[in-house]
Amino acid sequence: MSNYIWIGPRESDIEDCKELFIGSITIFGSNEKNNISYCKSRNIRIDHNIPNIVENDFWISNIKKFKEKYSDIKLVYYNSEFSKCLSPELSHYVINKNNSYLLDLLSDKSSTRIALSSFVDVVPFQNVVVGSDLNLISCFPNYNKLIFQEIRSSGGNGTHIVDITNRDEIIPYMRKNLLISPYIENSVPINIHLLIGQNDVLVFPGSIQITQKINNKILYLGADYIAYSKISKKIREQIRKNSKLIGAYLQKLGYIGVLGIDYLITSKEVLFVEINARYQASTPILNKALKQAGLNSIQYMNTLAFAGQNLPEQKIIDNIQVPYSFISYIEGTWKKPFSMLNNIISSCGEIEKVCYDGFSEDNIITANSYLFKIIFNTNCVSISPETTLNIYENLIDIENDFYNLILDKSPLEIKISLLNQGVNITDSAKEHLNEIGEIRDAVFSAVDITIFNDLHINCPKKLKFSFFSPWIIDLSGNNELWLYYYKIPLCSVEIDIEDKFCNNTTDSSIKFSRICFWATDRLRIHHNLTCSLKKQGAGCKFCEIVPCNENLSLNDIFMVIDHYIDNANTFNHFLIGGGSEPRDMECKRILEIVKHIRTKSDKKIYVMSLPPKDHVILKDYFNAGVTQIGFNIEIFDQKNALNIMPGKGKITRTEYFEALKKATTYWGKTGNVRSLIIVGLESTSSLISGIEKLCQLGVMPILSIFRPIPGTDMENVVPPSNDFLKEVYTECENICTRYNLHLGPDCTFCQNNTLSLPFWIQ
Structure with a gap:
């Protein structure tokens, strides 16, 4: 392919097959190494999806330049439809092009759906x-x-x-x-590459299309091949079957070469949307995987197909893994200062490559224009329980009502965003904090902060794409810690410092930090060093507890409790909880801990455990001095619970509700009996109906946002969006209000990692 010229939107479209081409003419590119870029030479970024946005003379004049330089050129178009502007003389050099009548037919979305509806399901x-x-x-x-x-x-x-x-x-x-x-709101867009030869129809690995609603348009932003591989086998097989049928139909019409098929999938259906008779925006990612597998690029195979030569066998293509996703950032989806991009690239291990395509921060940027593309070595989307697309909130910046409410310092939006997106701490802020003490590593790979005097928030800092967070804690000119949102100063902030006793050890050489966690205004006591369900291989898939065989004696626990009561008696209450133990053993152990505390302190005691098999223990807890109790259902949907919590999920939801109902006979219906629910692991309807049932019993619901912790089975599951969390909070709080309850807990310090607000803020 020594004299082949690539003509298309982006220079990066041939990133992994550039050796096939002597040059390229693109809208976006570097203007280097025989690339001629429309935008680079004009210092501008444009919306290339607008018809005829680039004048024909740009293409024609630059093709002529290559023709003058090379005697026998061949023009390879990203979309051969755009070769129509060429004169007959130049059209002679275009290769790998289907006849114009067929291309016109396939570009008509209505005609295509009508034609294919006789043998595949189409979107109505x-x-x-x-x-x-x-x-x-x-x-x-x-x-x-x-x-x-x-x-x-x-x-x-x-x-x-x-x-x-x-x-x-x-x-x-x-x-x-x-x-x-x-x-169709409960659906996910899919794209499949097909390559049609004279005797072959090859179906390549599919991708989930990353789209975003912007100004009432659904705009394409990228693709995720990894997330596609997690779709149910039944749906993927149906997509493959439909694609083969469509490919065979097009083959009979005389179509040759590459194309893309778009589908919508629901929980049960595969619906055809349209055909794109061209290379796809996701082709470069597929090429990267093909190259790593020692195979030719789609561009090369496309040329083989038009030449009537043999293509790879389908079984070879079926073995291809595409471990990438990407996002093409357009104007309005990247609001961070462009200067942050280099810091993110150097810090974020999830980034495989950044394709600038000639982008510079001093470009003139027009509406919806393409900026640059980031390729990731991990997924950046996943499918929610309701068959919608969840995108990591940190990856796409949209200036919407939520964004504006944060700038207006609305506590709810600020808390949701920080809980979900996390915060980064600058080196200067860390140096300042080191003069005071170590930053305390909070639960869930996070740091605890306080803003507005009494709004406590548990902010993740070690999760996927944390470096993309718009939130930063930095040292102000007055030597104070300040919280910034997209570099805009919002408020002063306090960061919790590490407990100075956490590295002490018991007589059994167990660190205090493994037995207790002194945070906010509570002392959390673990009754177990691990989780018995984890040891059995039936642990919760979202949990970070590591199984171990060490035993924790009551004497070790009592030693830690006594030490904090004697030396750090500034906390307001105890929380007893942690990894699960066999239910009968757990109750007895917790009861002994409660009794010991009551010999030393009259502070409130909150017990958080599995629901006991024998409800008699509830009376024992109450008489021993437990003041609050919680049995955390976590997931209302029994099927989801069994899948995500294979051990805990075997305890039926009925058992939980019965134990909670019985507990209200001792602790009342004013919020002393609680149950924590994880938002994002089941359908909204299941969550809302479960919250209603808890409130009917007089049980205070506590909402915890699903957080994908590194090292867990669910580390690559994307949490819900900020907007979704706000909707859930509002609906659940309204339900609670009808029953004279609030989303818990009632302690403002302990609300730090929950979807709740201090009652006076509400």
């Missing part, structure tokens, strides 16, 4: 001319939102979300011929 649609008499409600009666899609468009540029309750939203589309489909 109507082809309409929008007018004032259009009855949107009757189009798809079961949906409140619709997708208005231009017949020919790409990159999401022609895809719009319309609320049928607002007639004003259709005004911009009057007299346009559009494809109208239901907006």
